Amino acid sequence: MxxxxxxxxxxxxxxxxxxxxxxxxxxxxxxxxxxxxxxxxxxxxxxxxxxxxxxxxxxxxxxxxxxxxxxxxxxxxxxxxxxxxxxxxxxxxxxxxxxxxxxxxxxxxxxxxxxxxxxxxxxxxxxxxxxxxxxxxxxxxxxxxxxxxxxxxxxxxxxxxxxxxxxxxxxxxxxxxxxxxxxxxxxxxxxxxxxxxxxxxDPLAKIPDLVRHRLERDEQILGMLREGTNHVDDLVSRIYGETSERLGFLARHQVVAHLKKLEEDGRAIAADQADTYRPA
CATH class of the missing domain: 3.60.15.10 (Ribonuclease Z/Hydroxyacylglutathione hydrolase-like)
Structure with a gap:
């Protein structure tokens, strides 16, 4: 239309x-x-x-x-x-x-x-x-x-x-x-x-909220790493709870993207075990 x-x-x-x-x-x-x-x-x-x-x-x-x-x-x-x-x-x-x-x-x-x-x-x-x-x-x-x-x-x-x-x-x-x-x-x-x-x-009002949400998620994940939740799948479970297979797949990608950003920022380090991170 x-x-x-x-x-x-x-x-x-x-x-x-x-x-x-x-x-x-x-x-x-x-x-x-x-x-x-x-x-x-x-x-x-x-x-x-x-x-x-x-x-x-x-x-x-x-x-x-x-x-x-x-x-x-x-x-x-x-x-x-x-x-x-x-x-x-x-x-x-x-x-x-x-x-x-x-x-x-x-x-x-x-x-x-x-x-x-x-x-x-x-x-x-x-x-x-x-x-x-x-x-x-x-x-x-x-x-x-x-x-x-x-x-x-x-x-x-x-x-x-x-x-x-x-x-x-x-x-x-x-x-x-x-x-x-x-x-x-x-x-x-x-x-x-x-x-x-x-x-x-009113997109110019929405965009800062989107940025803020991403940065807050960074801090949430970093806090969980410091508490000892280090595996990607465990982080997904703590953040998103139970999800469908499709949404769980997408949630995992989202968490990985934040972890890689934290790694780029020098705030997290990929551990030797696969899909595991720790605070820098």
Whole structure:
């Protein structure tokens, strides 16, 4: 549906398939010269078809130049191959995630046309969209800013509900994630549109809270290390309690990301035993 002038939100999923969230949002942004997608849904046609149906039936198959992917995860970039073939649009993704998108989503064939490095600006006609490098969640996570309106599309970097998991196994780093959050405070933001959750109309108030939460978690984990809770799995149990298998998997990644940050900060040390840390 059109949620702002020339900005359309298409909600996909609803079957619990988008990770720990019930749905994922992709967006279509219309300029006077052409339109663009922000993210492209799932890798299978059944779950991505509503995105293309909306583009064709509601919007009338408008000229579309780009598919901007926020990051490599399958519910955000999974549909790029199908959307690209249907619309003729080119695919742009953060350089740090480009190889993974080609390998995992393109299944070895090249689907990424433009690896992004940050601050590229695209003139849609009356609207300028700037690519903003925000690594942390993954190595190549990007946000996209409509400069004139102060509207930022964030994918998972900032979510309308909950906090994002930092995936160190995919090049993510907690230190970079926090730095990327702080970087957004320098932008004149009015609205955040994320891949999960409601519209955020006061993002500059939310961002410091997100940073504070991460730093408080650092201190909580460091305190537990000092108390003798040293194994990753024991830390996960103390912090999160009983969880489903899926949420437990994500919680473990989150704890590992904080431990690696504490190690980078010189406040914790990886012990000889696997998945075990101690205070520095």
């Amino acid at each position: 059109e949620i702002m002038d020339g900005i359309h939100q298409i909600t996909l999923g609803g079957d619990g398939s988008s990770g720990s969230h019930p749905t994922v949002s992709a967006y279509y942004v219309q300029g006077m010269d052409y339109g663009v997608f922000i993210d492209a849904g799932f890798p299978d046609e059944e779950r991505t078809r509503p995105l293309l149906d909306y583009w064709r039936d509601t919007l009338g198959s408008p000229k579309t130049e780009w598919i901007f992917v926020t990051h490599r995860h399958y519910e955000h970039g999974g549909g790029v191959k199908l959307v690209k073939e249907t619309t003729g649009a080119q695919v742009a993704v953060g350089a740090g995630d480009a190889e993974a998108v080609d390998a995992d989503i393109g299944q070895g064939s090249k689907v990424v046309d433009k690896p992004l490095h940050g601050d590229e600006v695209f003139d849609l006609g009356g609207r300028h969209l700037r690519a903003v490098a925000t690594p942390g969640h993954t190595l190549g996570t990007f946000c996209y800013l409509l400069e004139e309106e102060g509207i930022l599309f964030t994918g998972d970097h900032i979510m309308g509900q909950g906090t994002v998991v930092v995936r160190t196994d995919e090049g993510g780093r907690m230190t970079e994630h926090i730095d990327s959050l702080r970087k957004l405070l320098d932008l004149d933001l009015k609205t955040v549109l994320s891949g999960h959750g409601p519209v955020m109309n």
